[in-house]
Amino acid sequence: MPVEERSRRAQMVANELEELAHRVSRFPGGLARTVDDVEVWLQRSSSWGYRFEGRRLSPVMSLSRDRIGFRVLKDGRIGHASCTRVDETLWRACVERALAATVPATPPTFVAPRTRKPGPLTFDPDLADALAPPRELQRIADALSDNLWHESERIGQVKSLEGEVAYGLRRYVIGNRGGVAASLHGDLSAEIRINRSHGDAFHVVHSPESFQPLALLGARTLRNMPSEMAAPRDLKLAGRVPVVLHPRAFEALLRRLVVPLLTQGSRRAGLLPFKDGDRVGHESLTLVDDAGMDGLASSRHFDDEGAPTRRNALIVRGRLSMVLEARSPETGQGGSASAYRQPTSSEDPQDAPLREAAASLLVERGDLGFHEMIAAEERAILIHDLLGLHGADPGRARFACGVGSGITLERGRESRLLTPGEWQVAGSALTLPGGPAGFLSDIVLSRELYDTGTAILPYCLTHLEV
Amino acid sequence: MPRFDGPQNLNHEGPVRALLETAFAALEGRVAAADACFERVTRTEASRQIDGKRALLPFAVKSGLVMRLVAEAGQRLEVSLGDLSPMEARMRLDEAVAMLSVQPAADARALAPVPRRERRHFGPHADLPEATVLASRWEKLLDALEQAISAATPAGVTVIHRVRAYLQIEDKVVADMDGLWRTQSLPQAFIRIELQAQREPARSRFVVSHGALTGLDALVTADGKLSAGLGRDLKVGLERLFALLGARALTPEERRRLTHYVLDPSAMVFIHEACGHNFEADLIQQGSSGLFEADGTPVDPMLASPAVRLVDGPPVDAQGRLLHGVGFGTQFIDDEGVEVEPVILLDHGRVAHVLHNRETAGRFGVQSNGRGFSELGQPRLVRMTNTYLLPADPSFLTQDRAAFLQGIQLGLWLEGSHGGEVTGDGMSTTIQAARLIRDGVLTDEWLMPCTLSVRTRGALKTVERFHGDPVIDRPGFCGKGQAKTVTVGGCAARLSVTEAISVAW
Structure with missing residues (x-):
């Protein structure tokens, strides 16, 4: 492929970000007589790729979806508005409407936007360029699908295939009278699910030396997929049993039940009964919110107020070290630079209030290799993902979920698939006063670390109710 | 190329006509066919966080355009173009045509046609009130909620709550290169109140959701009182919240002795997840339905007991009569311009129909029943609207609760579900509260929130x-990669215990 064609996409994307940042930085100056300050938060996202629907590949393409949120300060009060178009006339109308319904501003100032230095690697021009020609992703998707179906002809088993391979781009810009900050994020991701019961995922921000591992994702997953299924009665498993949480399931539990409790808001509302220094988990547990980790889709150079992100060590060797904290309502100083427009339920990010949330998660590795870890258990289950975790109760750090997919571990080997719809697990993440013991107090962490795309985590062996 | 004339029924319809005329003109001679759905949502929101911090969003507007391009050799591409000007549309369509041109020739089964094209507009014309009026109403709503919660809270109990409420007008235009022009306008009011109570060491949680296809009066009156419907739902929610402070889990011994489950109409997320999704023809054709083979053959034609009728669409009552103004998931036309009709999925337990958009209807050689929906300019998928479980005929229905519960030795009356997830063969949903039924009598023994897991194929086989x-009237949001408003409900259903259904605490 000609070098000029390959290099065009990354340059275009960089130019586009510069233009967006320029427009955002100019906007507050034009309203100096109307408002004390205005903050523009802008997210532009686009993606293209292919969906796997059995043997069919369907192209998917989303071009430049803009989300713009405004916060307007005037006379110690704050107003909000949002839109989805980069158009200064519409932006001014948004500011006027925001002023019609203001509430007291706490804190009364905005952050002067800055980026973390050095920032995380969230965009690789080589990857953007390599995937720019429309044929490239099709070639990769075709290879992934062909390899899987070829493998299926050899060893059988595949009844259905679902999933997607796509390259996504996001641009964040935040600006007010104090300045402007902008960042670029691009990642190639793939997810496949075979027979509605077993799957795998792939994620990369850096341009890989070869796309072959991605092209073999389906075939490899199929080769490693057990052919038999097992229900709890087949294994005579019931009550409190050893469970290995795949890092994806572990991350889901941490994000749903642990991180929301470790915030100043929860502490103020009386939901978090622990002081800094209290034991909250096993001494091997160190949990860090680090937006600065390279190569993760969730890493950020600045939070959604424009504060440069930092490393927040929430739990260190099992003890609560700090909580995620907003800026001081009075002075606007301090805070953990972790205010994000994190939507809940059907909210859109541009309309979501700023919430204390984690960006990229890191749990420090343990001492044992995965196979050493499971060798000690005669029978256990490995859970890949949980169903219905969004219904869990963060106030009690308690969950009871169906198992979406998983594998039995029998005599130290991955043996049978967990029969869909037959497995349920329950437990508490933390030990709250008067409540049952939290599973984080009873864990063995693997030496292997796994990149989920938004966290770097080990496998976690614990005990849950089955 | 079409010119879209005639009366305008939506706010800002003129600029949308200009946008779509430009877009279709840009595609002339480059594609065999194209159609489009443009949506514009104007919204105002109010929220209260658990620490009492309030936020008002007096104005939010969002738009999105999705276009489907069909090439001469049958290749199709559905592209999300965002919120854009006619000039930007031309540029982005160039990228889309380039993507379409590299697709291999497809099996060229035509899209199913839009069955009726004449009627142009659906739904009431609606506007948001002035921002200052809205701000005052939102403040009154949040005040009224705080007062109601405070007044109901017993001594020694602490209650915290989180609120999110919105009022929106959703305008939609569906058009194609052959001159189709259909519009729909739909107001929508919604509130979600998450309640958490503490009486150390006990904690409880209950979520109240209330929604309607009307204005703000559905939530709060002009003089600041909670609407009758919301007031009733909040009262029930608070009663459940306080009852759950003394709740327990079912013991393993009781679990073994269970004979029945009763699903309250508020706990019907179960049928949306376990059954509804598996009747979506896009999932069927890709082999992802747990109830159908990829060619549309049911894995078991008798999927439920003979007592069951399962319906999706505009709500009807037990006698099949249309109920007007009910159903948060109601739409008059889908995002492909097809009118949405009630579809009977199961009748007397037997598979009757499945849900189609134009794409899947073309593939299966049937007519679309109007289930092609997208979230603001995203690709159109097959989606449910209002899904509800009814008796197949009046002989399976009783208005007498004692008769309904008669013969149940040990049962659970399951109430309120929020959220669920499905993987074809299995699903899981959170039940907010449960009560024990002992020897045919509904007791006041409350059980803590639990998870209901179901093996899809056996889900409705034991409905008695x-x-x-x-x-x-239970509003919800279905996520299938995109959010869509839905409703679940029906009549309370009694099921005997089966291995296909389990509960866990």
Whole structure:
């Protein structure tokens, strides 16, 4: 492929970000007589790729979806508005409407936007360029699908295939009278699910030396997929049993039940009964919110107020070290630079209030290799993902979920698939006063670390109710 | 190329006509066919966080355009173009045509046609009130909620709550290169109140959701009182919240002795997840339905007991009569311009129909029943609207609760579900509260929130009978990669215990 064609996409994307940042930085100056300050938060996202629907590949393409949120300060009060178009006339109308319904501003100032230095690697021009020609992703998707179906002809088993391979781009810009900050994020991701019961995922921000591992994702997953299924009665498993949480399931539990409790808001509302220094988990547990980790889709150079992100060590060797904290309502100083427009339920990010949330998660590795870890258990289950975790109760750090997919571990080997719809697990993440013991107090962490795309985590062996 | 003339029924319809005329003109001679759905949502929101911090969003506007391009050789591409000007549309369509041109020739089964094209507009014309009026109403709503919660809270109990409420007008235009122009306008009001109570060491949680296809009066009156419907739902929610402070889990011994489950109409997320998704023809054709083979053959034609009728669409009552103004998931036309009709999925337990958009209807050689929906300019998928479980005929329905519960030795009356997830063969949903039924009597023994897991194929095989009038007013948001408003409900259903259903605490 000609070098000029390959290099065009990354340059275009960089130019586009510069233009967006320029427009955002100019906007507050034009309203100096109307408002004390205005903050523009802008997210532009686009993606293209292919969906796997059995043997069919369907192209998917989303071009430049803009989300713009405004916060307007005037006379110690704050107003909000949002839109989805980069158009200064519409932006001014948004500011006027925001002023019609203001509430007291706490804190009364905005952050002067800055980026973390050095920032995380969230965009690789080589990857953007390599995937720019429309044929490239099709070639990769075709290879992934062909390899899987070829493998299926050899060893059988595949009844259905679902999933997607796509390259996504996001641009964040935040600006007010104090300045402007902008960042670029691009990642190639793939997810496949075979027979509605077993799957795998792939994620990369850096341009890989070869796309072959991605092209073999389906075939490899199929080769490693057990052919038999097992229900709890087949294994005579019931009550409190050893469970290995795949890092994806572990991350889901941490994000749903642990991180929301470790915030100043929860502490103020009386939901978090622990002081800094209290034991909250096993001494091997160190949990860090680090937006600065390279190569993760969730890493950020600045939070959604424009504060440069930092490393927040929430739990260190099992003890609560700090909580995620907003800026001081009075002075606007301090805070953990972790205010994000994190939507809940059907909210859109541009309309979501700023919430204390984690960006990229890191749990420090343990001492044992995965196979050493499971060798000690005669029978256990490995859970890949949980169903219905969004219904869990963060106030009690308690969950009871169906198992979406998983594998039995029998005599130290991955043996049978967990029969869909037959497995349920329950437990508490933390030990709250008067409540049952939290599973984080009873864990063995693997030496292997796994990149989920938004966290770097080990496998976690614990005990849950089955 | 089409010119879209005639009366305008939506706010800002003129600029949308200009945008779509430009877009279709840009595609002339480059594609064999194209159609489009443009949506514009104007919204105002109010929220209260658990620490009492309030936020008002007096104005939010969002738009999105999705276009489907069909090449001469049958290749198709559905592209999300965002919120854009006619000039930007031309540029982005160039990228889309380039993507379309590299697709291999497809099996060229045509899209199913839009069955009726004449009627142009659906739904009431609606506007948001002035921002200052809205701000005052939102403040009154949040004040009224705080007062109601405070007044109901017993001594020694602490309650915290989180609120999110919105009022929006959703305008939609569906058009194609052959001159189709259909519009729909739909107001929508919604509130979600998450309640958490503490009486150390006990904690409880209950979520109240209330929604309607009307204005702000559905939530709060002009003089600042909670609407009758919301007031009733909040009262029930608070009663459940306080009752759950003394709740327990079912013991393993009781679990072994269980004979029945009763699903309250508020706990019907179960049928949306376990059954509804598996009737979506896009999932069927890709082999992802747990109830159908990829060619559309049911894995078991008798999927439920003979007592069951399962319906999706505009709500009807137990006698099949249309209920007007009910159903948060109601739409008059889908995002492909097809009118949305009630579809009977199961009748007397037997598979009757499945849900189609134009794409899947073309593939299966049937007519679309109007289930092609997208979230603001995203690709159109097959989606549910209002899904509800009814008795197949009046002989399975009783209005007498004692008769309904008669013969149940040990049962659970399951209430309120929020959220669920499905993987084809299995699903899981959170039940907010449960009560024990002992020897045919509904007791006041409350059980903590639990998870209901179901093996899809056996989900409705043991339905024995139904009770009460259908209630189809639980608003929800279905996520299938995109959010869509839906409702679940029906009549209370009694199921005997089966291995296909389990509960866990």
